[in-house]
Structure formats: structure tokens, C-alpha cells
Amino acid sequence: MFRSLLANNARYLSSAFVAGEPAGPEVKTAIPGPRSLAMLAEMKTIQISDAVQLFADYSKSIGNYLYDVDGNILLDVYTQISSVPLGYNHPELLDVLQDKENIRTFINxxxxxxxxxxxxxxxxxxxxxxxxxxxxxxxxxxxxxxxxxxxxxxxxxxxxxxxxxxxxxxxxxxxxxxxxxxxxxxxxxxxxxxxxxxxxxxxxxxxxxxxxxxxxxxxxxxxxxxxxxxxxxxxxxxxxxxxxxxxxxxxxxxxxxxxxxxxxxxxxxxxxxxxxxxxxxxxxxxxxxxxxxxxxxxxxxxxxxxxxxxxxxxxxxxxxxxxxxxxxxxxxxxxxxxxxxxxxxxxxxxxxxxxxxxxxxxxxxxxxxxxxxxxxxxxxKRDKLIENVKVTGDILLNGLKAFGKRYPNLVKNVRGRGTFCAFDCDSMAKRDQLVEQLKVEGVQTGGAGPVAVRLRPSLVFQPHHAAIFLDRLEKALHKMDNKV
Ligand SMILES: Cc1ncc(COP(=O)(O)O)c(C=O)c1O
CATH class of the missing domain: 3.40.640.10 (Type I PLP-dependent aspartate aminotransferase-like (Major domain))
Structure with missing residues (x-):
């Protein structure tokens, strides 16, 4: 199903908006992994840290992929609570820092x-x-x-x-x-x-x-x-x-x-x-x-x-x-x-x-x-990213709606505008479990309210990222469905 979605949106497939992204997520340890847990223990000695999920490696993170300090690579569909416009380490933002004119603005x-x-x-x-x-x-x-x-x-x-x-x-x-x-x-x-x-x-x-x-x-x-x-x-x-x-x-x-x-x-x-x-x-x-x-x-x-x-x-x-x-x-x-x-x-x-x-x-x-x-x-404006959001958002919503029919207890009330999409599980426990299971599959999402899973990718989240997300979500739903 996802292959045909991709074929129909070739324009947004011809190139990635951020070069150097990995082919997909890769999970090597439990999340948080041992290094994240050690750092968390250290951080807890100095401040309240109960919301910390993992420690990230921002030198390696790129585009739609968040790397953590244990070497895990997560497709990031949450982007720092919806606050990363162009993904991680966008080359043109790095260039802004190379411009000598700008350096003084960063210091003063x-x-x-x-x-x-x-x-x-x-x-x-x-x-x-x-x-x-x-x-x-x-x-x-x-x-x-x-x-x-x-x-x-x-x-x-x-x-x-x-x-x-x-x-x-x-x-x-x-x-x-x-x-x-x-x-x-x-x-x-x-x-x-x-x-x-x-x-x-x-x-x-x-x-x-x-x-x-x-x-x-x-x-x-x-x-x-x-x-x-x-x-x-x-x-x-x-x-x-x-x-x-x-x-x-x-x-x-x-x-x-x-x-x-x-x-x-x-x-x-x-x-x-x-x-x-x-x-x-x-x-x-x-x-x-x-x-x-x-x-x-x-x-x-x-x-x-x-x-x-x-x-x-x-x-x-x-x-x-x-x-x-x-x-x-x-x-x-x-x-x-x-x-x-x-x-x-x-x-x-x-x-x-x-x-x-x-x-x-x-x-x-x-x-x-x-x-x-x-x-x-x-x-x-140059990369027509809002157009990309519309195309990718349609793929996400259609994919979620299809899951709604197959997993009615886990994917309900599918809704969204652009890539700002969400769905409900039928309980908070199941929602929390699904967010965790998605991490095991290499995807970072987040909850919203008591039962919703919310998607907040960056603007460089393209149809092929949506296909990877839907594929991983399907695996997570399948595993949970067999447990419930
Ligand atoms: C709609 C809305 N308003 C205000 C805020 C508060 O923003 P901040 O966390 O930057 O203070 C948030 C944060 O999530 C928000 O979603």
C-alpha cells in the first residue's frame, strides 16, 4: 500500500530535503539505554529530571533522525515537542553560523x-x-x-x-x-x-x-x-x-x-x-x-x-x-x-x-x-515545504485511517491538518504502551491529553518518512494487538 503512495508523490521523493539521513531507524538497546540511564542518574543529583526520556547526541542527529547517546537512531515524529522546523543540523542553518557577520549576533x-x-x-x-x-x-x-x-x-x-x-x-x-x-x-x-x-x-x-x-x-x-x-x-x-x-x-x-x-x-x-x-x-x-x-x-x-x-x-x-x-x-x-x-x-x-x-x-x-x-x-519558501506538508500529511492521514479499520481499539478518531495528526487509543494505558512500543520500533512520538498519540514531525518530513513511520506503526500495532 505504501509503495503506491510513494509512487504517486514522486516530486517529493526526487531528493531528500536534508542530505546525509540514514536509510531508516536503528534500535540497538532498550530506550533509555545504559548510557542514557547513567547520565540520568547523574542529572538527578542536580535537578528534577523525571520527564527525561533519553539523552540525545545532537552532533550526529540529522534531518528527521534523532540519535541518542547509546547509538540508537529514532525517526523523530515529535521533534522536541513540535519545535524543530527543518530537522536536525540542516546544512544551511549550520552555514549561518559560519558567516562572520552573524557570529557577533550570537555572542552579544x-x-x-x-x-x-x-x-x-x-x-x-x-x-x-x-x-x-x-x-x-x-x-x-x-x-x-x-x-x-x-x-x-x-x-x-x-x-x-x-x-x-x-x-x-x-x-x-x-x-x-x-x-x-x-x-x-x-x-x-x-x-x-x-x-x-x-x-x-x-x-x-x-x-x-x-x-x-x-x-x-x-x-x-x-x-x-x-x-x-x-x-x-x-x-x-x-x-x-x-x-x-x-x-x-x-x-x-x-x-x-x-x-x-x-x-x-x-x-x-x-x-x-x-x-x-x-x-x-x-x-x-x-x-x-x-x-x-x-x-x-x-x-x-x-x-x-x-x-x-x-x-x-x-x-x-x-x-x-x-x-x-x-x-x-x-x-x-x-x-x-x-x-x-x-x-x-x-x-x-x-x-x-x-x-x-x-x-x-x-x-x-x-x-x-x-x-x-x-x-x-x-x-x-524555496523548498515549498508547506506543499510538502500537505502531500505528506495526506499520506499520514490515509494510512492512519486504514489502521483505524484494522485496529479499532488502538487507532480511533483519526484527525489532522497537514502533518499535525493524531489518533486516540481506547485507554491511557494502551496509548502509553503504544508510544513505548513505537520507540522499540525506532520511532519517537508523543502523547497528548489522556488517550491521544500526536504526530509533530518537522517540515522536512517527506512521503518516504511517512511510509517508514506507517510501516513501523503497523509493526507496533500488530504486536500490541496480539497481546491484548
Ligand atoms: C499552544 C501552546 N501555548 C503555549 C505553550 C507554552 O510554550 P512554552 O513551553 O514555550 O512556554 C505551549 C507549549 O507546549 C503550547 O502548546
């Missing part, structure tokens, strides 16, 4: 909000603004996904309060009360987020993260509205009516939450949402859902923030996942990080605070990452 890390280098605006223009979401001409850089959201939330609150004040200056009472955490200087505003959402683990973003108890236990938080993100039935074509009803139910709840919180004086200043709920289990919502959500936010004078930290950068078959939604208006704020190498947010001009230092920290991003991003975007 400025406080970008105060002392940016002379070519910095041009660099940002050549990278981030070249791929700005529709309607956007302004961008702010930050260091990671959480702090991108954290600062975007602040921009929303400042924007909302300015509208409420009618542009009047701050009163002396506001200025003295805010530094003591008291009103009227601090506000009672809220942001609406969704059950199952993940927007980060920092103090502010955590208020809007609702995935696992481990992130939230013991941490003080705020009573902000939490809506319901749709949970669809699959295959979508068999459940059109039920899924439309699910959209209506969730949107009605959003309307009700706006009313309830606004009435209590805890005005909802914005709505924050992932275009595909990722950490929470790869939950999708329809374009119609997002279109209507944007209308509801606008009607209530609230901002819409789309968190593209995990979905941005081309992996869904569009540069920004929300490009699939055909929205009526540009999105107010779009946050990014991961595959973009640097964090931050695009925002419409009205979200720019009037005073400096309102959105600020020492580093505000990292210029060397912006230099690398410039090259990444050149390569994405």
Missing part, C-alpha cells in the same frame, strides 16, 4: 527593548514580518511560548482599560493603588479560556491552562471564565449534524459566560484559544466555530487571541493554522514560539500600549534566533 545578547543592534529591525522584517498573519504589520518578540501569551494578555488588559477610560490619563489614585495590588489601579478584568486548553505554565498563563492537575496543584489562581471547546465525533463526515450541534452548544456557553462575568463587573476583555487544542489531546474545531467565536468577541468588545505556539510555522499545511478558518477579520493577537525559534506575538496597532516598559523584559527575544529564522523562512 542585547536587552532588545533598550539597545537593539543596528540591523535588528531589518532582520525582524525579513523573518517574522515576512510571514505575518493576514492584516498584521506589528510584532513583538519574547523568549518562549508562555511569556508570549503572558505579555499578550497584558496587552489585551491595557487595551481594554484604555477603551473603558475613554483615553483619559491615569489618576494619581490609580497610580498609588496599583503598586499595592489594590483597585482602582489594578483591574478586575478576565480572559475567557477553554476546558482542555494549554497556554503555558507561568503564573498568568496558568490561569488559562486546563489540561493536567500536575500543572496547577497548589498554585493560586483567578476565577476567570472557562468555556467548553468542542469535542467532535469522528469520522467528521458521518457526524455532521452532531458536530454542528456541538459547535452551537459551546458557542451558546461562551455567550452566557460573557453575560455572567460582565454582569458581575468582571468584564471579559478577551478570549484566548488554540486553533487545535494540542497538549489537551489534539481537539479540532470547525472554521464555522472560530468564525462565530470571533463575532461573539467583537460584539462584546473583547479581543480574540489565537495561540499558534504549537500550530504555527507551516505544520498544518498553512503557515498559520487559523488561515484554514476563513475568518471575517484579522485576528487581534496571534502568539507564536516553537517552530518560529523565538517567541512573541503579532498584534493589531490598537493593542500597542502608549507607554514604553508596559510590555518589556530584559531580553525580549533573542536576535540570533531571528537570524536563524530568516534562513528557515527562506528554505520553507
Amino acid at each position: 545578547r542585547p536587552a532588545l527593548g533598550v539597545f537593539p543592534g543596528e540591523n535588528y529591525p531589518q532582520r525582524v522584517y525579513n523573518s517574522l514580518l515576512r510571514v505575518a498573519p493576514k492584516g498584521h504589520t506589528e510584532v513583538t518578540t519574547m523568549a518562549c511560548g508562555s511569556c508570549s501569551n503572558e505579555n499578550a494578555y497584558k496587552a489585551i488588559f491595557v487595551w481594554y482599560r484604555r477603551k473603558q477610560r475613554g483615553d483619559a490619563p491615569y489618576t494619581p489614585e490609580e497610580e498609588t493603588s496599583c503598586v499595592m495590588n489594590q483597585s482602582p489601579g489594578v483591574s478586575d478584568l478576565t480572559l475567557l479560556s477553554f476546558k482542555g486548553a494549554f497556554h503555558g505554565r507561568t503564573f498568568g498563563t496558568l490561569i488559562t491552562t486546563h489540561t493536567k492537575p500536575v500543572h496547577k496543584l497548589d498554585i493560586p489562581t483567578m476565577d476567570w471564565p472557562i468555556g467548553t471547546f468542542p469535542r467532535y465525533k469522528y469520522p467528521l463526515e458521518d457526524f455532521v449534524r452532531e458536530n454542528e450541534e456541538e459547535d452551537r452548544r459551546c458557542l451558546a456557553e461562551v455567550e452566557e459566560l460573557f453575560e455572567r462575568y460582565n454582569k458581575r463587573g468582571k468584564n471579559v476583555a478577551g478570549v484566548v484559544i488554540e486553533p487545535i487544542q494540542s497538549e489537551g489531546g489534539d481537539h479540532h474545531a470547525s472554521p464555522a466555530f472560530f468564525q462565530q467565536l470571533q463575532r461573539i468577541a467583537k460584539k462584546n468588545g473583547a479581543a480574540l487571541l489565537i495561540d499558534e505556539v504549537q500550530t504555527g510555522g507551516g505544520t498544518t499545511g498553512e503557515f498559520w493554522c487559523h488561515d484554514h478558518f476563513n475568518l471575517e477579520h484579522p485576528v487581534d493577537i496571534v502568539t507564536y514560539s516553537k517552530k518560529m525559534l523565538v517567541g512573541g506575538y503579532f498584534s493589531l496597532p490598537e493593542f500597542r500600549p502608549r507607554e514604553g516598559y508596559r510590555i518589556f523584559n530584559t531580553w525580549m527575544g533573542e536576535p540570533s534566533k531571528v537570524v536563524l529564522l530568516e534562513k528557515v523562512i527562506d528554505v520553507i
Whole structure:
């Protein structure tokens, strides 16, 4: 079956996007192997390391293959939690470091909000603004996904309060009360987020993260509205009516939450949402859902923030996942990080605070990452990598759907956009077992939510990699099926 898929996509087979990849995965030891385990024991003496899966050899890792310190070679369909755009050690990114002009950018890390280098605006223009979401001409850089959201939330609150004040200056009472955490200087505003959402683990973003108890236990938080993100039935074509009803139910709840919180004086200043709920289990919502959500936010004078930290950068078959939604208006704020190498947010001009230092920290991003991003975007465009994602994504989805028929307990609810694909097992135990079994077969994937396996390959994951993945997955499913 996979051979014919390959033959139909010869264009993406003619050459590998990254030279020097091995022919396929190779597993020599248990994973983690003895060297990884020894290193882990050492690391545990200095920090919490319970999430460590293996120690990697980044000098050998290449393209879609992650080498570990025990000599195992894994086909990487997870890519550092979806954050490697061009695979490992892409030759053109290595070349960026050979350029003497760039070396100084790597050594001197400025406080970008105060002392940016002379070519910095041009660099940002050549990278981030070249791929700005529709309607956007302004961008702010930050260091990671959480702090991108954290600062975007602040921009929303400042924007909302300015509208409420009618542009009047701050009163002396506001200025003295805010530094003591008291009103009227601090506000009672809220942001609406969704059950199952993940927007980060920092103090502010955590208020809007609702995935696992481990992130939230013991941490003080705020009573902000939490809506319901749709949970669809699959295959979508068999459940059109039920899924439309699910959209209506969730949107009605959003309307009700706006009313309830606004009435209590805890005005909802914005709505924050992932275009595909990722950490929470790869939950999708329809374009119609997002279109209507944007209308509801606008009607209530609230901002819409789309968190593209995990979905941005081309992996869904569009540069920004929300490009699939055909929205009526540009999105107010779009946050990014991961595959973009640097964090931050695009925002419409009205979200720019009037005073400096309102959105600020020492580093505000990292210029060397912006230099690398410039090259990444050149390569994405030149090698037509988004086209590659679409072709490869179709192969992945069709392959997964075929397995769904043969292994209905292990491959359910197949879904995806581009190569951003997932499926569910019928229990968490089976999902965890499958992720482990895939490692034995030489494939690194990851879980999402309670029962999903998520695929997050880089943009240079081609049809022949998809065929290798499906072949290994078939072996893993077969072994598990014979055990259950
Ligand atoms: C949608 C989304 N937003 C925010 C974050 C937080 O990003 P970071 O881990 O870089 O802080 C993540 C991380 O997985 C994410 O998936």
C-alpha cells in the first residue's frame, strides 16, 4: 500500500530535503539505554529530571533522525515537542553560523527593548514580518511560548482599560493603588479560556491552562471564565449534524459566560484559544466555530487571541493554522514560539500600549534566533515545504485511517491538518504502551491529553518518512494487538 503512495508523490521523493539521513531507524538497546540511564542518574543529583526520556547526541542527529547517546537512531515524529522546523543540523542553518557577520549576533545578547543592534529591525522584517498573519504589520518578540501569551494578555488588559477610560490619563489614585495590588489601579478584568486548553505554565498563563492537575496543584489562581471547546465525533463526515450541534452548544456557553462575568463587573476583555487544542489531546474545531467565536468577541468588545505556539510555522499545511478558518477579520493577537525559534506575538496597532516598559523584559527575544529564522523562512519558501506538508500529511492521514479499520481499539478518531495528526487509543494505558512500543520500533512520538498519540514531525518530513513511520506503526500495532 505504501509503495503506491510513494509512487504517486514522486516530486517529493526526487531528493531528500536534508542530505546525509540514514536509510531508516536503528534500535540497538532498550530506550533509555545504559548510557542514557547513567547520565540520568547523574542529572538527578542536580535537578528534577523525571520527564527525561533519553539523552540525545545532537552532533550526529540529522534531518528527521534523532540519535541518542547509546547509538540508537529514532525517526523523530515529535521533534522536541513540535519545535524543530527543518530537522536536525540542516546544512544551511549550520552555514549561518559560519558567516562572520552573524557570529557577533550570537555572542552579544542585547536587552532588545533598550539597545537593539543596528540591523535588528531589518532582520525582524525579513523573518517574522515576512510571514505575518493576514492584516498584521506589528510584532513583538519574547523568549518562549508562555511569556508570549503572558505579555499578550497584558496587552489585551491595557487595551481594554484604555477603551473603558475613554483615553483619559491615569489618576494619581490609580497610580498609588496599583503598586499595592489594590483597585482602582489594578483591574478586575478576565480572559475567557477553554476546558482542555494549554497556554503555558507561568503564573498568568496558568490561569488559562486546563489540561493536567500536575500543572496547577497548589498554585493560586483567578476565577476567570472557562468555556467548553468542542469535542467532535469522528469520522467528521458521518457526524455532521452532531458536530454542528456541538459547535452551537459551546458557542451558546461562551455567550452566557460573557453575560455572567460582565454582569458581575468582571468584564471579559478577551478570549484566548488554540486553533487545535494540542497538549489537551489534539481537539479540532470547525472554521464555522472560530468564525462565530470571533463575532461573539467583537460584539462584546473583547479581543480574540489565537495561540499558534504549537500550530504555527507551516505544520498544518498553512503557515498559520487559523488561515484554514476563513475568518471575517484579522485576528487581534496571534502568539507564536516553537517552530518560529523565538517567541512573541503579532498584534493589531490598537493593542500597542502608549507607554514604553508596559510590555518589556530584559531580553525580549533573542536576535540570533531571528537570524536563524530568516534562513528557515527562506528554505520553507524555496523548498515549498508547506506543499510538502500537505502531500505528506495526506499520506499520514490515509494510512492512519486504514489502521483505524484494522485496529479499532488502538487507532480511533483519526484527525489532522497537514502533518499535525493524531489518533486516540481506547485507554491511557494502551496509548502509553503504544508510544513505548513505537520507540522499540525506532520511532519517537508523543502523547497528548489522556488517550491521544500526536504526530509533530518537522517540515522536512517527506512521503518516504511517512511510509517508514506507517510501516513501523503497523509493526507496533500488530504486536500490541496480539497481546491484548
Ligand atoms: C499552544 C501552546 N501555548 C503555549 C505553550 C507554552 O510554550 P512554552 O513551553 O514555550 O512556554 C505551549 C507549549 O507546549 C503550547 O502548546
